[in-house]
Amino acid sequence: xxxxxxxxxTGTVSVAVLVFVALLAVAGPWLAPHDPxxxxxxxxxxxxxxxxxxxxxxxxxxVASRLLAGSTLSLVAALEAVAVGLVLGxxxxxxxxxxxxxVEWLSLRLMEALVTLPFLVFAVAMTALLGNGLQQAMLAxxxxxxxxxxxxxxxxxxxxxxxxxxxxxxxxxxxxxxVLRRHVWPKVVPAVAVSTASxxxxxxxxxxxxxFLGIGITPPTPTWGGMLATDLQYLFxxxxxxxxxxVLIVATVWACNGIADALRDAPALSAERKVAAxxx
Amino acid sequence: xxxxxxxxxxxxxxAAAAVALTxxxxxxxxxSGATLRWGFALPTxxxxxxxxxxxxxxxxxxxxxxxxxxxxxxxxxxGLAESWKYNADGTAVTFTLRPNLTFTDGTPLNADAVKQxxxxxxxxxxxxxxDQLATIKDITVAGDRDVTLVLAAPDYQVPNLLAxxxxxxxxxxxxxxxAAAIPTAPVGAGPFKFESFVPExxxxxxxxxxYWDAADVKIDRLELTPTTDAATVIAAVQSGALDVxxxxxxxxxxxxxxxxxxxxxxxxxxxQVDVHSGLAPLxxxxxxxxxxxxxxxxxxxxxxxxxxxxVVYQPFPKGxxxxxxSLDTAFAYDPAKARQLLADAGYAPGQLAxxxxxxxxxxxxxxxxQQQLQAVGVNATIKVVPPGSSTWQQEVYLGRKAQFALDGxxxxxxxxxxxxxxxGPEGLMNTSKVSTPEFLAALDAVRRTPxxxxxYPRVLQAAVRTGVEMSPSFSLGTQPRVxxxxxxxxxxxxxxxxxxxxxxxxxxxx
Numbered sequence: 001x002x003x004x005x006x007x008x009x010t011g012t013v014s015v016a017v018l019v020f021v022a023l024l025a026v027a028g029p030w031l032a033p034h035d036p037x038x039x040x041x042x043x044x045x046x047x048x049x050x051x052x053x054x055x056x057x058x059x060x061x062x063v064a065s066r067l068l069a070g071s072t073l074s075l076v077a078a079l080e081a082v083a084v085g086l087v088l089g090x091x092x093x094x095x096x097x098x099x100x101x102x103v104e105w106l107s108l109r110l111m112e113a114l115v116t117l118p119f120l121v122f123a124v125a126m127t128a129l130l131g132n133g134l135q136q137a138m139l140a141x142x143x144x145x146x147x148x149x150x151x152x153x154x155x156x157x158x159x160x161x162x163x164x165x166x167x168x169x170x171x172x173x174x175x176x177x178x179v180l181r182r183h184v185w186p187k188v189v190p191a192v193a194v195s196t197a198s199x200x201x202x203x204x205x206x207x208x209x210x211x212f213l214g215i216g217i218t219p220p221t222p223t224w225g226g227m228l229a230t231d232l233q234y235l236f237x238x239x240x241x242x243x244x245x246x247v248l249i250v251a252t253v254w255a256c257n258g259i260a261d262a263l264r265d266a267p268a269l270s271a272e273r274k275v276a277a278x279x280x
Numbered sequence: 281x282x283x284x285x286x287x288x289x290x291x292x293x294x295a296a297a298a299v300a301l302t303x304x305x306x307x308x309x310x311x312s313g314a315t316l317r318w319g320f321a322l323p324t325x326x327x328x329x330x331x332x333x334x335x336x337x338x339x340x341x342x343x344x345x346x347x348x349x350x351x352x353x354x355x356x357x358x359g360l361a362e363s364w365k366y367n368a369d370g371t372a373v374t375f376t377l378r379p380n381l382t383f384t385d386g387t388p389l390n391a392d393a394v395k396q397x398x399x400x401x402x403x404x405x406x407x408x409x410x411d412q413l414a415t416i417k418d419i420t421v422a423g424d425r426d427v428t429l430v431l432a433a434p435d436y437q438v439p440n441l442l443a444x445x446x447x448x449x450x451x452x453x454x455x456x457x458x459a460a461a462i463p464t465a466p467v468g469a470g471p472f473k474f475e476s477f478v479p480e481x482x483x484x485x486x487x488x489x490x491y492w493d494a495a496d497v498k499i500d501r502l503e504l505t506p507t508t509d510a511a512t513v514i515a516a517v518q519s520g521a522l523d524v525x526x527x528x529x530x531x532x533x534x535x536x537x538x539x540x541x542x543x544x545x546x547x548x549x550x551x552q553v554d555v556h557s558g559l560a561p562l563x564x565x566x567x568x569x570x571x572x573x574x575x576x577x578x579x580x581x582x583x584x585x586x587x588x589x590x591v592v593y594q595p596f597p598k599g600x601x602x603x604x605x606s607l608d609t610a611f612a613y614d615p616a617k618a619r620q621l622l623a624d625a626g627y628a629p630g631q632l633a634x635x636x637x638x639x640x641x642x643x644x645x646x647x648x649x650q651q652q653l654q655a656v657g658v659n660a661t662i663k664v665v666p667p668g669s670s671t672w673q674q675e676v677y678l679g680r681k682a683q684f685a686l687d688g689x690x691x692x693x694x695x696x697x698x699x700x701x702x703x704g705p706e707g708l709m710n711t712s713k714v715s716t717p718e719f720l721a722a723l724d725a726v727r728r729t730p731x732x733x734x735x736y737p738r739v740l741q742a743a744v745r746t747g748v749e750m751s752p753s754f755s756l757g758t759q760p761r762v763x764x765x766x767x768x769x770x771x772x773x774x775x776x777x778x779x780x781x782x783x784x785x786x787x788x789x790x
Contacts, residue, residue, distance in 0.1 A: 039651045041583045058530075059583065059647055132664070214640055219662045220647045233511040236534030 004266030011262030017255035021248065025075045028068035036061065036069040036222050045237040054244060057227070058234055059220075066222040067244060074207055074224045075252075077138050077216075081203040082196060084142020089149025090192060094184065097157045098176050111147040119144055119206055120213075127215055137216030141206050145199045149192065156191040160184045194263045201256030208249050224249050314786035316499045316769065319507040319516060319525030320779075322483060324670050326474070327462035328445035329400060329407045332673045332708065334690045334701065337444045338779045339504060342485055344448035344468030345492065347375050347394065348439045350693055350777045354548065354600065356439040360389065360449060360469065360492060370434030370728065375442075377425040382490050383451035384473040391427040395419045396452040398429075404459065411706050412446045412697055415727070435727040440694035444777075447693075471497045471781065480506065496782040508667045510641060514538055517764050523786065524765045524772070529588030535764045542764050544588060545774045548691020549759040550595045551580075552702070554676060556711040557752035559683045561625075561632060568752040570621035571634075571684065572611040574656040575649060577756045579613075584645050589758045594748050595689050595702045597758045600776070602695040604741035607748055618656040629657030637663045637682035639672055645686055660684075677708045685711065688759060691777060695740055696726050703747035712752055722746045 005011040024031070033053065040060030047055050054063040092111070096104040119141065126140035127133070160166060166183050174182075210216045211225030219226075224245040231241030323336035331340060349359040361375035381389035398419055401409035415438065418430035429438060441447065454467035466474050471493070472485035483504040487497055507513050507525055514531060516522040518538045527535055527542075535542050553575070561567050577591040593610035596602040622632060634653065638646035646662045653660045663682075665675045676682045689709060692698035700723065701707045705715040722743035729739045748755075761779070763772055768787040773780055 037651075039648065041579050041648070044583055058644055059651075128666075214643070214664060214666075219643045219664065220650065229511075234530075235511075236531070236537060 005259055005262040008262045008265065010258045011266075014255040014258030014262065017251050018259065021071060021075065021252050021255070024068055025071040028072050032062075032065035032068045034062035034065040036065040037220050038062070045234055047238075055238060055241075057230060057241075061220075063227075063241070063244070066227060067224070067248065070222040070224045070227055070245070071248070073134065073217075073221065074204065074211070074249075077134050077207045077223075078200055078204040080135070080138040081141035081145060081207065082200050084139055085145035085149050085199060085203075086192070086196065088143060088146035090153045090188075092146075093150045093153035094157055094180060094188070096154060097161045097184070098180065107150070111150045114144060115147045117144060120209065123206070123210055124215055132216065132218065134211075134216045137210050138207070141203055141210075145203060148199055149195055152191050152195045153188055156188045157184050160187045190263065194260050197256050197260035197263060201253040201260070204249065204253055204256065313500050314498060315501040315503065316781075316784070316786050317503045317505070317521065317523045319505055319513060319522040322480065322504065322506050324673055325463040326466040326477070326483075327459075328448040328450065329404055329409055330463055331445055332408055332670070332677060334692060334708075337690070337693075337777075339483075340445050340448060340466075341778060341780075342470055342472045342502065342504070343466045343474050344445070344450065344470045346443050346445075346447035346449065348443040348447060350440070350443045350775065352773065352775050354691075354693070354776045356443050356693070359443065359447075360394075364439055366436065366730075370431070370436055370730065372428055372430050373438050374422075374426055374428040377427070378492050379425065381469060381492060383453070383467055383469045384488050384490065385451050385453055385467045387451045387453040387467075388424075389449065389451075389469050390424040391421040392424075393452050394427045394449055395421050397449045397455075398447075400450070400455055400459070401446065408708075409446050411700065411704070412441060415441070433724070433727065436730045437694040437696045437727055440731075441697055442693075444693035444697075446697070472499075472502055493782065498783065498785045499781055502781070508641070514540065514764060517766055520766065522766075523769050524763060527762050527764050529585035529762055531764075532586065532588070532762060539767070540764050541767055541769075541771070542762065543771055543774075545761040545763060545772065546597065546599075546776060547759065547761045548597060548600065548698070548776050549688055549761070550592055550597065550691070551589075551686070551688040551756040551759050552595060552709070553754055553756065554682065554685040554687045554709050554711045555752040555754065556680060556683055556685075557714060558680075558712050561627075561634075562683055562752065564625045565752075566621045566625040567627070567632065569611075570618040570625070570656065571653070571658070572618075572754045573614040573621070574618035574653055574658065575754075575756065576613045576652050579652070580645055580648055581757050583648055584642075585759070588760055588762060591757045592755050594744050595698060595755050596691075596695065596744065597776075600695075601737050602698075602740050602744050604744045604748075606741075607745060610748060611754060615652075615656050622657060627657070630659060632658045634658055634660045635663050635683050636660045637665060637676060637685040639665050639686075640667045642686055649686065676711060680711045680713075682711060688756075693777060696723055696743075699723060699743060699747050702753065703751045710751070710753065714752075716746075716750045719743070719746045719750050 006015055038061060043056050044058055044060045045056060046052055052062050057063055092107040096107040122144055123137050123140040127136050130136040161184060166179055169179055169183060208225035211223040212229045217223055217226055228242050228245045231238060234241055321335060323331055323339045324333050325331045328340055328344060346359050347361045348356045351357045360377055360381060362378045364373055364375045366373045377391060383389050398413065401407050402413045415431055415435045416429045417432040420428045449469060450462060451467040455462055464477055471488055471491045473488040475484040475486050477483045485502045487500045491497060510528055513525045513527050514535050517525055517540055532542050555562055555568055557563060557568060581587060581589045581591065590598060593607045594604060636646050636649055643664060650660045650662060665671050676685045687709060689698060689702055692701060702709050703715060703719060704710060705713055726740050726743050729736045770785045772784055773782060
């Protein structure tokens with residue numbers, strides 16, 4: 001699958017960007033030149049220097065170190081949301097195809113209900129209910145991206161489930177689990193992979209929006225969205241302050257979407273989807 | 281052919297006349313139909329009886345007039361009452377109202393209306409003015425204009441006390457019909473009449489021509505909107521979405537660079553930490569004292585407010601009559617002493633955990649304090665109270681859930697009232713609700729001292745000293761009002777106690 005993605009120029013660049021951001025997130029604690037929480041009231045809003053590569057913020061903290069620490073939190077939070085969405089979307093979608101009309105009806109109504117909920121309001125309500133933490137906020141976001149996974153998975157699984165070779169397998173005594181694992185899942189994976197990449201970008205935007213608003217984080221925890229919000233208050237002193245977190249957010253979201261596009265357009269995967277559609 | 285030409289000439293004459301009339305209309309310095317858009321905070325309630333924060337006086341006083349008001353130096357001067365007189369022993373004070381006063385609903389504002397309004401504050405079940413009005417034992421009326429307040433004990437603070445929301449007079453017709461409607465549909469006799477209100481969003485007020493000082497009000501329409509994000513204030517004023525608002529001190533250079541006017545106005549506002557000594561581990565006085573020495577107040581002023589403000593260790597600014605110079609170094613920053621006090625209380629570095637509660641616009645202060653506490657071995661976590669007109673009240677004042685809340689008093693009209701709010705047994709900001717007999721006796725002594733007595737400053741400052749030494753809460757520094765305004769708005773008058781709009785004009789050019 002990776003080979004298919006990097007076959008295109010967009011896919012190659014997207015993977016490179018994502019790998020770079022992932023490296024920042026993983027190696028951030030080691031790369032950071034300073035403690036991201038350490039304040040220096042004698043050096044507030046300082047410009048870039050050898051000591052502080054990207055300057056300091058309103059409390060004299062090293063911006064580069066905070067960005068690195070923020071990378072980890074922002075990415076992990078977005079991954080968490082997507083993981084929750086995958087479990088809550090893909091599993092009910094597969095079950096709705098194979099466990100009869102009652103499960104199908106119930107899961108469809110549930111997903112339709114979730115689609116009606118506004119992202120930010122629901123996330124704010126969840127953090128008010130469960131406490132102002134990133135885990136709680138990401139649980140909320142995960143619940144709300146689940147319908148996206150559900151619809152895509154179900155659309156991919158339905159034609160396969162009624163294919164003749166699947167019916168033959170059932171008649172030959174294959175269990176539902178075997179049918180799912182051997183015949184349905186491989187056909188569903190490409191579609192789920194495209195959605196995962198696409199919704200990872202969307203989740204990152206939501207994470208950044210929430211942390212921009214101060215939801216889901218406890219100060220002084222650094223996140224890209226939170227840093228953006230703080231920097232915007234000091235535009236006069238540090239005009240380029242919001243630039244770096246904004247670029248990181250935009251680049252990561254663009255890379256996720258680029259990978260989604262590349263996956264969608266990858267010849268091998270397109271062929272898989274066409275076969276699935278044809279069989280249906 | 282000649283008819284259209286005649287019509288055209290007529291239209292030109294009418295247009296020219298309209299332009300000329302418009303130009304003449306602004307003779308008083310403000311363009312006719314002058315609208316001022318003020319970015320501030322909506323009150324927790326438009327009813328002075330249920331308003332739950334002192335800051336509300338800035339907005340409530342738009343709608344209500346009080347019996348007295350404060351001048352620039354925070355001295356009581358006539359308001360609805362043109363004069364007042366105490367009896368010989370200070371147990372009764374008679375206010376004489378100005379003639380022919382009316383509320384904006386047309387109800388006559390006479391002595392009986394004043395009596396009913398004050399009695400509501402004393403008796404309504406959910407009144408938050410009961411404490412302050414407890415000094416009034418009885419109210420008698422003589423004729424239309426004289427109302428006498430019979431006091432429970434000698435109290436020379438009453439004219440000051442009644443200069444704020446405690447003395448804001450509400451139309452009896454309105455609250456008799458539906459008292460529950462007053463918080464969202466107030467009826468008073470202030471400089472403006474309430475026109476519309478969208479909770480958490482906007483209030484629109486229009487000039488009240490019946491206000492006793494209407495000649496000094498040059499604004500015809502005032503639109504009040506809450507500002508929750510300091511980052512957008514300057515842009516909002518620059519774009520004309522707002523005409524006047526307030527900014528943190530560190531945004532002064534940005535506002536000036538944007539071509540806006542900035543006024544730094546001294547105020548009675550003092551930032552403080554509300555410490556709840558009823559919540560462990562703050563039940564140990566040594567821990568509380570350690571926190572007082574652990575906070576570097578000057579650093580907060582320098583870093584968060586760009587040096588605007590002064591360090592004070594009491595809830596009054598320098599120069600005000602209640603300010604006690606002997607408290608100048610009361611809890612001066614001393615981390616070594618803080619560490620020693622914590623050790624005496626049995627806490628090794630890192631053992632003590634604390635939650636710092638803060639509102640959403642003061643997070644930087646909280647982060648700074650967090651590091652200062654960490655330097656003396658206290659592990660602090662920050663809890664941010666979300667924005668909203670009543671969220672802070674629910675969390676800190678009424679809910680009393682905060683151990684260590686970064687707060688501030690905007691001051692009160694009477695220094696005794698301010699001391700009561702900050703240190704009194706039922707004071708909103710005294711989240712511990714603990715007070716000593718010595719403090720209450722000192723307050724009583726202040727009440728019994730006439731304001732023009734040479735002893736007054738000494739007695740008052742002694743009460744301040746007692747309160748500061750008794751209270752687990754502690755002051756941080758003064759917070760002058762940093763007002764940013766569009767050039768079309770004339771400078772605001774410098775009142776210590778609150779925002780006032782008398783004489784402020786709004787021109788037609790930016």
